Amino acid sequence: MKDRVFIGIGSNVGDSQENCIRSIKEMIKDGRLRLQGVSSLYRTSPVSDISQGNFINCAAFVSWAGSPLSLLEFLMGIENRMGRIRDGIKDGPRIIDLDILLFGNLVLQEHSLTIPHAELHKRKFAIVPCLEIDPQIIHPGLRRPLATFLNKIEGGQSVELIRKISLDEIVTKTQIS
Numbered sequence: 001m002k003d004r005v006f007i008g009i010g011s012n013v014g015d016s017q018e019n020c021i022r023s024i025k026e027m028i029k030d031g032r033l034r035l036q037g038v039s040s041l042y043r044t045s046p047v048s049d050i051s052q053g054n055f056i057n058c059a060a061f062v063s064w065a066g067s068p069l070s071l072l073e074f075l076m077g078i079e080n081r082m083g084r085i086r087d088g089i090k091d092g093p094r095i096i097d098l099d100i101l102l103f104g105n106l107v108l109q110e111h112s113l114t115i116p117h118a119e120l121h122k123r124k125f126a127i128v129p130c131l132e133i134d135p136q137i138i139h140p141g142l143r144r145p146l147a148t149f150l151n152k153i154e155g156g157q158s159v160e161l162i163r164k165i166s167l168d169e170i171v172t173k174t175q176i177s
């Protein structure tokens with residue numbers, strides 16, 4: 001049984017649009033992951049006390065034939081291969097950030113993994129790309145439509161649409177399922 005998963009993708013170091021797209025290319029190299037959809041790219045303001053450049057964010061909708069922890073390990077492997085430096089600074093600049101936002105209807109709290117992502121309902125940059133893919137998403141922990149959280153988020157988080165990602169950018173013809 002494959003679970004339907006939303007992965008939040010972000011970057012604010014280097015060529016951030018390219019970094020987001022490359023991370024999706026890396027994801028689909030693995031046979032356990034099947035890409036079902038991808039949001040547009042958005043330019044977003046950092047949600048952090050640290051002064052840093054704007055982020056590029058998007059979301060990928062995938063199915064994953066494994067456990068949530070195996071997906072976390074897999075995504076951290078991609079972050080590492082792409083040169084992510086884990087300096088311990090929370091919410092600091094990063095070349096790539098891959099977060100599991102939703103994993104089917106699962107609600108999970110382990111020391112290394114919280115699903116849905118603990119900040120999902122507070123972060124416009126995570127919610128907006130997911131809703132672009134599926135406007136009907138229900139937050140399984142808070143049991144309300146994800147869309148209802150948007151107007152509860154206080155001002156100051158800007159999320160600006162940049163452009164769609166074309167399938168040609170991320171997959172070769174043989175990989176399209």
Ligand code: ADP
Nearest residue numbers: 091097098099100101112113114115116117118
């Ligand atoms: P953040 O994404 O919150 O800015 P990091 O990318 O540095 O921070 O992740 C820190 C830790 O968050 C990871 O080592 C991971 O174990 C943990 N974590 C907990 N829940 C999740 C989740 N749903 N997706 C990704 N990482 C998570």
Ligand code: MG
Nearest residue numbers: 097098099100
């Ligand atoms: Mg992360």
